[in-house]
Amino acid sequence: MTQQPFSRPGAFDLAGLGASAPTGAPGAPAGSAGVSGAYTLAIDEANFQTVLESSMSAPVILAFYAASRSPESVQLADDLQALSNEFDGRFLLGRIDVDATPQIAQAMQVPSVPLVVLVAQGRPVPLVDRAVPVEDLRTAITQVLQQLTASGFAGRHQPRSGEVDAETGEETLDPRYAPAQDALERGDAAGAVAEYQKLLASNPADAEAAAGLAMAQLLLRTEGADLNAARAAAAQNPDDVDAQTMVADLDLLGGHVDDAFVRLINLVARTSDADRDKARTHLIGLFGAVGGDDPRVIKARRDLASALF
Template sequence: MTQRPFSRPGAIDLSALKRPAAPAPSAGAPGGADGAGGSAYAVDVTEQNFQAVIEGSMTAPVLLVFYSRTRMPESGQLAEDLETLSGEFEGRFLVGLVDIDSSPQIAQAMQIPSIPLVVAVLDGRPVPLMQDVLPIEELRTALTSVVQQFTAQGVTGRHQPRQGAVPEAEGDEPVVDPRYAPAQDALGEGDIDTAVAEYQKLVDANPADVEAVAGLAMAKVLQRTTGVDLNEARAAAAADPEDVSAQTLVADLDLLGGHVEDAFARLVEVVRRTSGEDRTRARDHLLGLFAAVGNEDELVLAGRRALASALF
């Protein structure tokens, strides 16, 4: 994933767009990457609904993609691919499709330097993600990494599916499950031990709660890596490849850094070359990382196949 410094950090200035709300376009109105929008988690952003979309980022992330089919057709393809992939993540983020030709004032308000540009907005604040057009498979991997970073920060809210391309009534708000609030609040305050304890309560009460299991697994990764020096950890792992604890620690750090495949591959190799208690420890640790990422993730599915091959 390409990341570059954002030249104008800070909260989005909505002053240029403050005006009485206008009637929302119908769901079939032209706009966005593909007319009315083909995903329940993508919305065509206009000057009328821009502020509402940004306000939705207060509880779940919004990814704004700025594109122009006339000036740069490939940027339109990026918008289409983001719209397509948004459904796979089931509300972990909302894709806002901004056609800068149709809505130039939005581009001006955001002070967009060039297209394409994808910006993540959380709590009303923008963070740049990419300025390049990626093949859809690479884009899927990049989005998986982004969602993992959100989870590591305690951001686990979801958007409700949208039937049209434009947000509707005020009731169409992002869903925040209050069960996860204590753990998320603890993560936000940097109290990782409390977050682990809160997630553990949820898992104990309902072992089938996938969100709680993933939250607990990721909180434990954060707990294990607190205060760890990355360079020292890598040096220790390189110096003693048979030290399972050293290898699992680097795998944790790789996961947090977005290098998911590297984390999985490292532990698969540990499983392959060890036996007995060491193999069990490495396998169980890897299963915990699978849970942190999400068992339906393609990288996890591939990792499980590699683990099965290493075991048998």
């Protein structure tokens, strides 16, 4: 198979697909039960472009298969899914059913299945075009990743959502996060902080662990806090960073996200030097606890920039 390299994600003409990418990080589309995982997702027209763009920071492997007519192509995709967990974020696997998404197959010039293509920094390179043992797959991927690392391209993908139960359609917890979640269920915020820190130490790109850490730290900071006393202290000391951030923390926990953000943005606007930096840093931590794609966070980031400049 011959492919013309493209200089960046977006070179494929998908203008006629009609579907727009969902807000936030790419995820498995509806109907992909049993496909999505920590480093695997089903590809359709809605998320295809976003997945290609993610190859700018870390490799993406695309497995083209046809469930209705090529069992060996499905097995190859399944083997790659298992390897995606084994490689722990060194590549993201996108599974593409060419019968369900013929326009993607056409855009990628797929002649037949099975076909496995690696995309690194927007450039596709065919890897496998026939059924091969999983050991051979592992070896081929290892060699390619070593070559990319030697050239300075050594990024990792963050874990995505957990597996989807094929019977219930419900997402199950990624086992990586189970110890932290167990700690939270026990009311052990300090234990959850420690578990999330372990995850981030092994994979700093794990955005879900980073968000979990921010929330666990929030719970830890507010343990035993009295909301009425905190509000009284903040009212008496409007420029006291500790007093204001405590109320912001408690507001966030109580679901008053906008109130928490506005309080700290106003604090940033009227303070300076170390106090301003402390308030700004705390606010950014709250952004992490809520999630960077949340519309309230997006608005608050703009307001923070205005307050700073």
